[in-house]
Amino acid sequence: MEKSPLKKIRILLARFTSGLDQRLSLILLCLAIVGFCTFLSASQATPVSIEDELRNLALSFAVMWIVSRIPPKWLELAAVWIYGFGVALLVAVAAFGLIKKGARRWLNIGVVIQPSEIMKIAMPLMLAWYFQKREGIQKSWDYGIAAVILAIPVFLIARQPDLGTALLVTAAGMYVIILAGLPWKWILPFVGVGFFGIVLIVIFGNTICAPDIAWPFVHDYQKHRICTLLDPSSDPLGKGFHTIQSMIAIGSGGLLGKGWFQGTQAHLEFIPEKHTDFVFAVFSEEFGLLGNLILLALFFALIKRGLAISAGAPNLFTRLLGASVTMIFFTYAFVNIGMVSGLLPVVGVPLPFISYGGTALVTLGFGAGILMSIHRHRRLVQS
Template sequence: MEKSPLKVVQKVFFGFFAGLDRQLGLILLGLAAVGFFTFLSASQDTPVSIGDEIRNLVLSFAVMWLVSRIPPKWLEISAVWIYGLGVALLIAVAAFGLVKKGARRWLNIGIVIQPSEIMKIAMPLMLAWYFQKREGIQKAWDYGVAAVILGIPVMLIARQPDLGTALLVFAAGLYVIILAGLPWKWILPFVGLAILGILLIIIFGNTICANDVVWPFVHDYQKHRICTLLDPTTDPLGKGFHTIQSMIAIGSGGFFGKGWFHGTQAHLEFIPEKHTDFIFAVYSEEFGLLGNMILLALFFALVKRGLAISASAPNLFTRLLGASVTLIFFTYAFVNIGMVSGLLPVVGVPLPFISYGGTALVTLGLGAGILMSIHRHKRLVQS
């Protein structure tokens, strides 16, 4: 008996999504939908089009689907090669990369790419591979080796300079090292120093900034970002403009927001980079605190589901990789919302699946695909 065309289409459709984690997929679709509708408003009077955003979203989900079909074992085998390629490209950037807006971050290989984006995934891949190989025979010096593996690309990226991406790559690797069993007695001193440093900046930062003291190991623009964070009103029409206007937009949204396409700060051109790094300010103004609660719930669900997939993964490599990728999503969201809200310095970190972007969206799709792969192939092995 011949099958009807409708049944054939249904079989192909469900076969296309077979093995994907439904919960994770629905969460990602929810975030993408929020991002798309916010983009429609935020992209007014910008050079990008709806077609560009649709293309980027389709490409991101296509990458997710393709990676979900790759067995984690293949990722483990290719980890060293991907990491090596990423470091080699970063060295090439340092030697003859393209310079834009005072930063050397791009490489022209027929198409212009930003190799630092590769390291956001290559770093957890490499460190997860390393600790998988050392499972059962792990020694204290293994954490030193891991620190070297982490430090090389982080320093290369920081020198471009690209502090935001360097911090994300550092966080991605640090998550793996901590989850691999780094003793708390080694972690707590660094936590203590970080807290002490933050307190000193809060207490003495304004005095240091007012006296124009030179900070060691910090670029001028990085110092200005910290000083602006402490008191953006010192330069309200210059370096503090981003922070002040985004905070006004967030506060003016109230509980229910001003309504879709009715955000005055966004549409009167007060919010810079409103469709990329500062899209959260547009969303907050138009959808208010209620909309923010929904968005935060989606991010919470994303992290919760990603950690659940990682916890049930079959081996150390997939557990470390999955958890690190999930925490990268958390770091993206935490840093972006923090900087737009005036709680963290302004760095170039997009809001996952909300901000407009090509390379970043593909990287996020790659991370989501890794989680889908871990879930899918765990099920195949069990069945």
């Protein structure tokens, strides 16, 4: 008896989704729907099209599906090659990369790509591989070697300059190093130095933020971002414009928001980069506090599910890799929402599966695919 078209579709869909973690898939689908709906509003009067966003989402989920089929053992074997390829691309960017807005971050290989995005996945892959190889014979100096592995791409990315991506790659690597057992006595001094630096900036902000004061190892635009965070009104039409307008948009959303396509800050062009880095401001204005709580609940569910998959992973490599990828999602969301809300300096960090993007969205899809792969192959990986 010939199968009906509807039954054929159900069979094909079942085959396509077999092995995928249902809870994680549902969370990602909800985030993608929220992101697409927000994009429809935020992309008004921008050069990007609906077709571009649909293509990026389709490519991201296609990458996720493909990676979910790759056994973690294969990822472990490819880790060094992926890391080396990523570093080679960063060197190529430094040599003859494209310059946009004063930064050399892109490479034209027929299509324009941003190689630094690759390191957000290559870094935890490489470090998880290294600590897996050192399991049982790990020494204190292994953390020093891991720090060198981390420092090479971070240095190349920071020189572009791209502080936001450099911080994300650093975070991705540090998650692996800490989860691999880095002693707290080595962590606390860095935490103390960071806390002391923040206190100095807050107390003596007016003095050290003066135009004639230079900060060592920090570009002027990076210094301005930090100083603007302390007082956005000090440069309301310049460096503080982004922060001021995004905070106005978030506040004007109120409890229930102004409604889809009804955000005045976005549609009167007060919010810059409204479909990418500042898409959360558009979402907040149109869907209000209630929408924000729902979005935060989705991100919380994503992180919780990712950590649960990592906790059930069968060996050190998959546990470190899964937990690090999950915490990358957390870092993306935390930094983006923090900067749009005026709690963190403005850096180029997209909101996962909500912001418009090409390379970044594919990177996120790759990370989600890793979690799917760990879940799918958890009984097949030998501990």
